[in-house]
Amino acid sequence: MQNRTEKIILTIVIVIAIATFCYWLYYNPVKDLTVNLPGLDNRPSKGESADTMAVIGEKFKEYTTYTSSLTGKWPRFRGADIDNINKEKIKLIDNWGSSRPKILWKTDLGEGHAAPVIYNGKVYLLDYDERKKSDALRCFALENGIELWRRWYSVNLKRNHGMSRTLPAITDKYIVTIGPKCHVMCCNPTNGNLLWGIDLVKTYKVEVPLWYTGQCPLIVNDTAIIAVGGNALMIGVECASGKVVWKTPNPDNWKMSHSSIIPITFGGKKMYVYCAIGGIIGVSAEGIDKGEILWKTDKFKPSVCAPSPVIIGTGKLFITAGYGAGSAVIQLIKTDSTYSVNIIQQYRPSEGIASEQQTPILYNNFLFSIQPKDGGTARNQFVCCNPSNCKTILWTSSKADRYGLGPYIVADGKFFILNDDGTLIIAKASATKFTLLDKAKIMDGQDAWGPLAIADGYLLMRDSKQMVCIDIKTK
């Protein structure tokens, strides 16, 4: 009897064990989970875009002729010396006085952040004509804003936090532009005659950056220097002929960023520095190795990079980017004839001076910037630091004086700072403390992010849809 009971119990135990084992074997504890893989957003694969081919510079219209006695120049992004400092000996106002700033002229623009350059009394801007759906290089008279001519070509764009966002580069003989979809165009700045054009997407398989192109071209010794991505990392194009005279390989497949190329000289060697999506690179600008990579680093590689590198010492560069990337200070090292890079500082935006969109300014050996939104307690404040230690902020503007993504420039010992809403601030350019001199609302628009330009005492500024000119000379 006892034996039989034992057998029954044993059988039951075995059955339960087998059932438990089967349940364990067949039960799927993750059956309700879904796997997040790339492609769930139904993004079409590359190359499915139905963009029509642009015929760069195909159309031209001259409105009137104009000559000016003005000789002031703001010939490219951040000015002639690429430091965003106007060095003209013209006394500029400290405040607006009792009256509201007088707008000399204004003109409607396509939505965007493209900004003008100024050359001998003429203003040049690569606008986007929303009605004609075209990139349009427009030339205006600085003193009265009359449009003199425009050259344009059809490009279909969709609004994406603005459309246009670059500045041309201009010399006596050439003006070079880069459009939102990476169309490079070179014209004669006097009469607007087309010299040549290059479609970087078609020629080099470039990926158009997020929110369109932000890179501003550079002209050195009548050669246009363009950062590319795709099949080449950088190219030098002879302005007279449009011939590509050198090409830098892109072995790591780095992509075009919104940052612009900065020329520097280190160890007796001229080079071009560029912060690509993927890393920072130095390219030889002279000699038999022109166009070859001298050094590179991927230790600091933000996913989006709008500010350009800032030279803060001999072979020492400050590089910053938004979207949480923060900043890095790099030191170039020359050993015999080879170059290498040492990262001196690298930190998050809340830990030191940083910028999301505008390039900081080195003035009188101090570095000035507007902290990004993720810049900790100093967020959106105008700040100053000694570049020997970019993590130590010397002063901030104050909680009451916060700014957005707008531009700032130094002229006549003063900062002119443009807030997102079109308010122009004048502050003393001093490393001691932030001294607000005056401010005035100039425009009623929004997203006033395009860089400022000053020449001959005229200040050009824009919001997302309009450009205005004001006379800031002391009367």
Place this chain on the structure above:
Amino acid sequence: MAEKKQYNRRDFINNSLRAGIAVSLAGITVALTTRALSGKSVWQLNPAKCVQCGRCATSCILETSAVKCVHVYDMCGYCDLCGGYLRPDTKELNTAAENQLCPTSAISRKYIEEPFFEYQIIEELCIGCGKCVKGCGAFGNGSLQLQINHKLCVNCNQCAIARVCPSEAFSLVSASDAYLYQGKKM
């Protein structure tokens, strides 16, 4: 001929006090009446004060917080690089789990047309941690915002989250106007 009564300083003060009391009583009456007519009050958080500390996810008495992310579409930029959807250091702008900022994958992303993407909140998965709200506010237009979902909220006498909210973003609001989105109401 009746003598004209002198209106002295004492009369003026007395009348002013009476008028003041009358106006105050009328104001209180109007306020109480308005409140009574508008129905009960409910808890809500003000997105302008919210600092996305994460306590909404952990302090609600419900098993899964009644605080959810809402998307105010008219404020959204529909960007490919969305600070509310993607981790700040991500290199690939796609839907892979390692690129997503939301710990529960409560945001779905859908391609509309080049270069725009639509982002939708999957409410059942949202735990109200506010990570996406922080990312959107830091790099985008601030179209992702936290709100108490009144279909889920049991409207405690004293909201447990309000008690620990460091920015005092919670307050009682009229049930007839129970949401405090910034931007257009959906």
